[in-house]
Amino acid sequence: MHLTDLTATESFKSLQQHYADARTWQMRDLFSQDSQRFEHFSIETAGLLFDYSKNRVSQETMRMLVELARERGVEQLRDAMFAGEKINATENRSVLHTALRAPRTATLRVDGQDVTGDVHAVLDRIHTFTDQIRSGQWEGYSGRPITDIVNIGIGGSYLGPKMACQALRSFSHPRLSMHFVSNVDGHDLDALLQTVNPETTLFIIASKTFTTMETMMNAQSARSWFLKHASQAGLPRHFVAVSTNTEAVKAFGIDPNNMFPFWDWVGGRYSVWSAIGLPVALAIGCDQFRQFLDGAHAMDQHFRTAPLEKNMPILLAMLGVWYRNFFNAASVSIAPYHQDLAYFPGYLQQLEMESNGKGVAANGVRLDMPGCPVIWGDTGTNGQHAYFQMIHQGLDLIPVDFITALKPTHYLPGHHAALLANCFAQSEALMRGKTPEEVRRELQGSGMSAEQTEELVPHKTFPGNRPSNTIMMDQLNPSSLGALIALYEHKVLVQGAVWGVNSFDQWGVELGKVLAKTIQNEITDSVQPDRHDSSTNALIARAKAALQ
Numbered sequence: 001m002h003l004t005d006l007t008a009t010e011s012f013k014s015l016q017q018h019y020a021d022a023r024t025w026q027m028r029d030l031f032s033q034d035s036q037r038f039e040h041f042s043i044e045t046a047g048l049l050f051d052y053s054k055n056r057v058s059q060e061t062m063r064m065l066v067e068l069a070r071e072r073g074v075e076q077l078r079d080a081m082f083a084g085e086k087i088n089a090t091e092n093r094s095v096l097h098t099a100l101r102a103p104r105t106a107t108l109r110v111d112g113q114d115v116t117g118d119v120h121a122v123l124d125r126i127h128t129f130t131d132q133i134r135s136g137q138w139e140g141y142s143g144r145p146i147t148d149i150v151n152i153g154i155g156g157s158y159l160g161p162k163m164a165c166q167a168l169r170s171f172s173h174p175r176l177s178m179h180f181v182s183n184v185d186g187h188d189l190d191a192l193l194q195t196v197n198p199e200t201t202l203f204i205i206a207s208k209t210f211t212t213m214e215t216m217m218n219a220q221s222a223r224s225w226f227l228k229h230a231s232q233a234g235l236p237r238h239f240v241a242v243s244t245n246t247e248a249v250k251a252f253g254i255d256p257n258n259m260f261p262f263w264d265w266v267g268g269r270y271s272v273w274s275a276i277g278l279p280v281a282l283a284i285g286c287d288q289f290r291q292f293l294d295g296a297h298a299m300d301q302h303f304r305t306a307p308l309e310k311n312m313p314i315l316l317a318m319l320g321v322w323y324r325n326f327f328n329a330a331s332v333s334i335a336p337y338h339q340d341l342a343y344f345p346g347y348l349q350q351l352e353m354e355s356n357g358k359g360v361a362a363n364g365v366r367l368d369m370p371g372c373p374v375i376w377g378d379t380g381t382n383g384q385h386a387y388f389q390m391i392h393q394g395l396d397l398i399p400v401d402f403i404t405a406l407k408p409t410h411y412l413p414g415h416h417a418a419l420l421a422n423c424f425a426q427s428e429a430l431m432r433g434k435t436p437e438e439v440r441r442e443l444q445g446s447g448m449s450a451e452q453t454e455e456l457v458p459h460k461t462f463p464g465n466r467p468s469n470t471i472m473m474d475q476l477n478p479s480s481l482g483a484l485i486a487l488y489e490h491k492v493l494v495q496g497a498v499w500g501v502n503s504f505d506q507w508g509v510e511l512g513k514v515l516a517k518t519i520q521n522e523i524t525d526s527v528q529p530d531r532h533d534s535s536t537n538a539l540i541a542r543a544k545a546a547l548q
């Protein structure tokens with residue numbers, strides 16, 4: 001547990017002095033001073049190339065950032081996580097998503113329980129089940145094979161499977177369509193139910209706790225819809241559950257034989273590797289799902305064993321700390337130049353912001369400076385035609401992670417070269433910018449008057465010196481996707497250690513849930529809403545009038 005304030009650590013103080021100088025550096029100069037800058041500031045592992053040369057850092061900066069990681073106990077926390085120690089202290093839990101992707105031969109016991117054995121027993125069951133559905137051997141109540149899979153779940157029981165199914169859609173079974181319903185807003189489920197056939201639809205009720213309001217309400221409504229078309233006897237062929245809560249699954253009426261379990265040492269936002277990944281395994285088949293796990297495991301091994309100076313998650317995380325805590329950058333933009341990674345920014349929002357969006361350290365003391373930045377973004381090239389304006393010319397510093405793959409999984413000529421060209425051009429433009437002199441020369445060259453030129457120069461100048469990382473894989477496939485997600489998971493652990501927070505609880509989501517229960521009763525019952533502020537009371541009264 002880190003009792004020292006971040007700003008009081010020795011390496012932080014040294015970095016502050018270093019920053020006074022580093023903030024004046026121009027990346028253009030850093031590149032011209034070192035023709036091998038790419039070689040010096042890039043590493044490759046687990047099928048991913050990480051190019052961090054377009055950052056406002058020197059070798060010395062990186063050495064000092066790694067030193068800060070060391071001083072904040074990153075290695076100890078990492079090793080404690082892998083060993084199954086209860087590093088999630090506020091919930092007294094181990095944090096073992098890495099065990100979900102460890103090979104069968106690994107040995108790990110927690111509280112006397114054979115974790116690896118349990119993990120592989122469930123994986124084997126997933127294998128059998130997914131083979132049955134994919135082959136058509138598993139039939140719906142009228143004897144037809146399953147064509148549509150509806151995952152009902154929210155948060156970590158939704159974002160990971162949805163993101164991964166989209167990312168791996170080129171590898172998916174052609175007969176199966178994957179759907180995801182998360183929101184309690186009935187518009188979500190209702191719209192979907194109008195498009196699927198009860199005879200050929202499989203519902204997966206995915207919830208770690210099996211108490212989450214949204215999921216339970218959607219599950220009940222889906223079951224009522226199903227029973228309007230089929231008899232009770234058909235239910236087991238159309239409803240399966242993924243949960244840690246066997247009792248609640250039984251109480252809902254799902255046969256435990258149709259339940260795929262996981263464990264309390266898997267955090268919701270780290271659960272795509274567990275049975276929560278069932279939609280992914282159904283879509284791509286269990287052999288490829290195992291490749292997804294293997295890709296993540298390769299990143300785990302790297303994180304665990306590579307020297308900190310050459311350790312991809314450590315470097316990614318510490319560059320983030322550099323901009324957050326020294327340059328005061330309040331957000332990071334994620335720019336996947338791959339349409340299949342469309343949901344990756346949203347996935348990272350939960351992973352990073354629910355993990356590290358905390359105001360107190362693990363010991364309960366208020367942080368002396370803010371930690372987690374806002375994570376946001378969208379696919380390239382779409383972002384370029386929308387918000388990239390601000391990243392290039394706004395006054396806020398917004399570091400960008402460009403993520404792309406060298407080879408496409410489609411055959412349309414020309415598109416991929418254009419996509420990659422744009423990805424590389426953006427990071428180059430952010431780094432180089434365009435000086436007033438360059439703008440002036442260009443405008444005068446086009447025959448513009450001196451007066452008009454001077455008016456336009458400030459608008460057409462790009463300050464440049466804006467940092468970005470490029471993460472590149474050969475192809476987006478199960479293995480490289482696994483490595484990519486694991487990279488960011490470990491980034492979260494490293495940053496959490498530096499900021500001193502517990503990255504594995506999420507108490508901040510509770511208050512709204514409790515208040516919603518009270519208000520829901522007030523809207524639907526005859527209880528008078530008079531215990532709130534005047535705004536909340538008035539809003540409830542209007543809803544009551546409209547809905548009762």
Ligand SMILES: O=P(O)(O)OC[C@H]1O[C@H](O)[C@H](O)[C@@H](O)[C@@H]1O
Binds near residue numbers: 154211
């Ligand atoms: O899987 P469940 O128990 O239904 O939880 C679903 C989600 O809801 C919670 O409110 C948490 O904030 C998330 O971390 C979690 O993933």
